[in-house]
Amino acid sequence: MKCKRCKETAVVSLPSHHTGFCAECFLLFFTRQVERGIKERKLFTHDDRILVALSGGKDSLSLMLELSRLGYDVTGLHIDLAIPGSSPAARGVVERFCEKHGLNLIVKEMGAEGLAIPDVKARLNRPVCSACGKIKRYFFNKTALDENFTVLATGHNLDDEIARLFSNTLRWDVAYLSDQGPDLAADGGFARKVKPLWRLSEFETANYAFLMGIEHHYAPCPYSGGASFTFYKKLWTDLEEEMPGRKLDFYQGFLERGRPVFARADNEDGVDLSGCTRCGYPTSNEVCGVCRIRDALRDKPVGAEGTDGADNTERTE
């Protein structure tokens, strides 16, 4: 296979785009996709202070490096989940990455916050993924607001977004469908949130990370074995192989023609949020999900009836 642009031997084949690229031209393609994603949805400008959530995986580190290369004002935020084996490895990767590239980094330790994920897991009756996501989003938002960042960026890629959209659609969850997308405005105690990699697949980001020599944490989370999004990604991989380009078409179609309809419906019937009476975080209840998880960890012994801190009206991103 030859590079579409320069006719050298291709190193990345992209069936979704009916093309292939050599290393140099692929990196140019990647940069252009990121820039296009930012400009199409007006995600941010060079005047913004951007907080980038860094898990240690290929997507978030690739996003951080590319935004830095494009001259944006970026600072990394890593949430140390205190999972034995997994968390120290992920944190080490993030710290080495930021040091290597001279990038600012903030680390929040869940152990110090009384929210170590193994402890949360031990007290839940359900898989821990939902509560873990809730805790991470809470600290992303809190750090962005406390530290006066104007935008919070995450490394969610097209596959992540498609899996989430598929899940939300299967449940016809109007509230989640009303604001899913690469751009979420600052609103009622929520920081502005963006996903600049929304045009790029997980495969494309993995190739970028490899070609840029990004050391990343690729061991799966020891607690994520049954995550439904993994199954949805497999379904969409099969569909994409049969119908290349369908993922991006489906997602863009939703943003242009689906989301506005759900947003109107949610404006009419949606639940109003107010500040948590303990911490001020937006919630549909008197006490937010994270404060309720804290209560459960403090009050209930392991094995007692648990909580999931369920709060279905919080924003998911």
Place this chain on the structure above:
Amino acid sequence: MEHTPEATPGERRTFAPRTITVRLQPKEQLLTMPREKTVLQVLRKLGIRPTTAIVVRDGGLLTPDREVLPDDELLIRIVTSSG
């Protein structure tokens, strides 16, 4: 072409198996398997979709159409994240 020394008349010629070595990540499995002609065939043999893994040989990325040679050592890294 690897094969045993010249066979004598009436003796059956036997061929040494042609194999490749595959390091599978993130499971960190090391596999020795019969050589397939292309990267795509290797991926198919392992039940891996081409757009869910990167394939590396000698530090360089390979597209699915690239030829696989006897004794090749491939790194195949599944890139689909969980969660």
